[in-house]
Amino acid sequence: MEARKRAASILTYTLLILSFAIFVFPFFLMVVNSFKNNGEILESPFSLPTSLNFGHFAEVVDKMNFFVSFRNTVVITLLSVLLIGIFAAMTAYYMVRRPTKFNNGLFALMVASMIIPFQSIMIPLIYIYGAKLHWIDAAPIPLLIILYIGFGSALSIFMYHGFVKSIPYELEEASLLDGCTRAQTFFKIVLPMLAPTSVTIAILNVLWIWNDYLLPSLVLTKDQDFTMPIKMKVFNGTYMNNWELLIPALLLTILPILVAYLFGQRYIIRGVSQGAIK
Amino acid sequence: MITEKSRLKSLGNQLFFTGPTIIFFAIAVLIPFAYGLYLTLTDMTSPVNPIKFSGFGNYKTAFTDTAFWESMWLTVEFVLATVIIINILGFILAFLVTSGVKMQNFFRTALFTPNLIGGLILGYIWQFIFVQTLPSIGDKLGIEWLRLGWLGDEHLAFWAIVIVTIWQSAGYMMIIFVAGLVNVPKDVMEAATIDGANAWQRLRSVILPLMVPSFVVTVFLTLKNAFMVYDVNYSLTAGGPYGSTTMVSMHVVQKAFTENIYGVGQAEAIVLFIIVAVITGLQVYFSKRMEVAA
Numbered sequence: 001m002e003a004r005k006r007a008a009s010i011l012t013y014t015l016l017i018l019s020f021a022i023f024v025f026p027f028f029l030m031v032v033n034s035f036k037n038n039g040e041i042l043e044s045p046f047s048l049p050t051s052l053n054f055g056h057f058a059e060v061v062d063k064m065n066f067f068v069s070f071r072n073t074v075v076i077t078l079l080s081v082l083l084i085g086i087f088a089a090m091t092a093y094y095m096v097r098r099p100t101k102f103n104n105g106l107f108a109l110m111v112a113s114m115i116i117p118f119q120s121i122m123i124p125l126i127y128i129y130g131a132k133l134h135w136i137d138a139a140p141i142p143l144l145i146i147l148y149i150g151f152g153s154a155l156s157i158f159m160y161h162g163f164v165k166s167i168p169y170e171l172e173e174a175s176l177l178d179g180c181t182r183a184q185t186f187f188k189i190v191l192p193m194l195a196p197t198s199v200t201i202a203i204l205n206v207l208w209i210w211n212d213y214l215l216p217s218l219v220l221t222k223d224q225d226f227t228m229p230i231k232m233k234v235f236n237g238t239y240m241n242n243w244e245l246l247i248p249a250l251l252l253t254i255l256p257i258l259v260a261y262l263f264g265q266r267y268i269i270r271g272v273s274q275g276a277i278k
Numbered sequence: 279m280i281t282e283k284s285r286l287k288s289l290g291n292q293l294f295f296t297g298p299t300i301i302f303f304a305i306a307v308l309i310p311f312a313y314g315l316y317l318t319l320t321d322m323t324s325p326v327n328p329i330k331f332s333g334f335g336n337y338k339t340a341f342t343d344t345a346f347w348e349s350m351w352l353t354v355e356f357v358l359a360t361v362i363i364i365n366i367l368g369f370i371l372a373f374l375v376t377s378g379v380k381m382q383n384f385f386r387t388a389l390f391t392p393n394l395i396g397g398l399i400l401g402y403i404w405q406f407i408f409v410q411t412l413p414s415i416g417d418k419l420g421i422e423w424l425r426l427g428w429l430g431d432e433h434l435a436f437w438a439i440v441i442v443t444i445w446q447s448a449g450y451m452m453i454i455f456v457a458g459l460v461n462v463p464k465d466v467m468e469a470a471t472i473d474g475a476n477a478w479q480r481l482r483s484v485i486l487p488l489m490v491p492s493f494v495v496t497v498f499l500t501l502k503n504a505f506m507v508y509d510v511n512y513s514l515t516a517g518g519p520y521g522s523t524t525m526v527s528m529h530v531v532q533k534a535f536t537e538n539i540y541g542v543g544q545a546e547a548i549v550l551f552i553i554v555a556v557i558t559g560l561q562v563y564f565s566k567r568m569e570v571a572a
Binding site: 013015023024026042087093094103113116123148149183186229241243258261265269273 | 291292296298299300303304305306307309310311313314317370374375377379382386387388389390391392393394395396397398399402403404406407409410411414445449450453454456457495496502505506508509512513530531534535540543544547550551554555558559
């Protein structure tokens with residue numbers, strides 16, 4: 001029995017270390033090759049760099065206009081996630097506390113809309129806000145944020161809806177009887193209690209918006225507005241197969257989210273598993 | 279429950295709490311969706327031309343567009359390959375990281391990492407592996423199938439997209455399976471062991487039936503993601519070589535934004551939407567019926 005247990009645990013470790021190696025291998029390649037020049041990369045892609053040469057990083061930061069695209073990504077992601085969270089919490093709260101026919105119908109409509117894939121509405125979307133109303137030329141970043149709020153609302157409301165139902169009504173009742181308005185009651189009493197759900201929702205929305213490509217690639221047309229994925233696409237087109245520049249660029253692009261993961265991994269993993277259960 | 283005394287106050291609250299959501303939801307989803315249905319009934323070739331009605335002509339064109347159906351079949355093959363492999367692999371990984379070995383949290387964290395990065399960037403990272411690294415290994419060791427550039431070969435390029443998708447999603451599904459596995463009641467497992475069930479029997483008769491709710495979620499997510507695949511497809515092969523890896527999303531994007539055939543492109547997007555809605559709906563309906571109580 002002991003021997004079999006030992007064998008099982010050795011097998012488990014072997015499989016885990018093997019999968020770990022496969023999963024991390026691409027990142028390893030990015031790191032070791034970002035310090036080499038093209039000749040070294042082609043000669044021996046697996047070897048450790050002979051010197052820590054940050055020259056290509058500096059070149060890429062400059063050529064990619066990295067900090068502009070980084071700033072755009074941060075602004076778009078943060079504003080969208082924040083506004084989705086607040087509006088979705090307000091709507092879900094009101095839908096639970098005032099289950100009128102209209103509110104129930106709206107909730108059903110939003111839940112049903114979650115099965116519509118983005119690909120099925122992107123053509124009219126670009127047609128309406130591009131060719132017809134010219135919002136894409138006039139204010140691409142605000143438009144993008146508005147669209148993210150619209151697309152993100154349904155899932156977030158759905159998740160808040162489930163949570164608000166579990167909050168006892170007595171607390172709000174007391175506050176309402178004390179003369180607080182419904183809005184004051186919501187922001188002072190209900191919203192703080194929603195914090196755990198808010199973290200989960202925010203994490204799911206950050207992972208989605210930070211990495212999104214198709215929607216911003218259709219809405220953002222000017223270089224100064226580009227987010228990091230779009231900038232990377234353009235950069236890849238310009239420096240095709242020029243690995244000594246492409247690899248540092250890829251590494252820089254994934255670095256912010258990896259650093260965030262290093263600090264917030266517990267919350268991120270928990271957010272993902274809770275988000276899926278709902 | 280306390281309701282507002284005056285109708286005016288009640289209306290004010292309704293507007294305050296649900297107004298912003300309704301406006302943004304209408305702008306992003308409702309109006310484009312409705313307008314999209316209308317677009318499919320017109321024969322608009324470019325945004326500047328006046329709109330003419332064409333009845334169901336676009337749907338007829340969509341149904342006879344062989345490139346569309348080829349991309350659809352390729353997507354179905356892609357869906358089958360990725361859904362099956364990701365779910366099996368994700369489950370095995372979840373099993374390994376809940377078996378009680380040391381550092382299992384470290385492994386969970388590491389295996390989830392590819393999910394933090396978008397498909398577009400992952401595609402570019404793997405381009406380096408398929409274009410540079412694998413051929414270099416093949417060269418040194420004399421392995422012919424590694425030396426070939428995978429992305430230049432019609433069949434291998436398809437499997438390259440499958441591999442990257444599996445690598446990206448297996449860790450996500452693992453996390454969902456972990457949540458299910460830790461909820462399998464200990465006493466049920468002990469009872470099965472005492473009754474003489476071996477490891478395989480415990481897996482088949484106890485764990486898998488209790489894991490059906492997790493599989494409902496993971497199969498749904500992998501199905502939907504696989505049907506909608508675009509980013510990895512775009513950055514890894516851009517549909518090539520010779521259009522051999524153009525999946526349906528990419529076909530629709532090209533139809534609309536490269537060829538400027540909006541009406542047909544939108545009709546094909548609606549056909550895609552209906553196929554996905556029906557398949558995922560059936561999947562959830564039938565797998566829900568397999569659920570058992572612990």
